[in-house]
Amino acid sequence: MAKEKIVRCTVSKNTDGVGEKSIRYVPFEVFDLWSTLMTRKHRFDVRVDCTSLWFDIDGDPYVNYAETNYEPVVRLSLWVYSETDGMFRKVTRYFPLDSYDEIKQRFLSHYEEYFNGDKFPPRIEETRGVWLKRRET
Secondary structure, X not given: OOEXXXXXXXXXXXXXXXXXXXXXXXXXXXXXXXXXXXXXXOOOEEXXXXXXXXXXXXXXOOOOOOHHHEEEEEEEEEEEEEOOOOEEEEEEEEEEHHXXXXXXXXXXXXXXXXXXXXXXXXXXXXXXXXXXXXOOO
């Protein structure tokens, strides 16, 4: 069973935090870089909710968490071929299950050029998982 440290945050389009909000799950090790990019370049407001663990549950039929203790989150991994480098690179994102279909299409639209290429089509891997809620102290 795979596990990863993930930051759950709320993102809004306005820098004052008033705009339409959405939940994002970002790997802990790249969160500072990602947050800086989102705020400085794209002018989003990013507010950290909590850092916790994400576990995959695809391969374990015995996993049974109480619904109040986790949020269902899908890990989407996309392998795209780079002509420049002559190799594949992996892009991984985490999305809430309840809005996954909509967000997935928006995310994949950023990689349309790879789907239209004729050499190596991208490979998509989806893994269901849970982001464990931590108790507030």
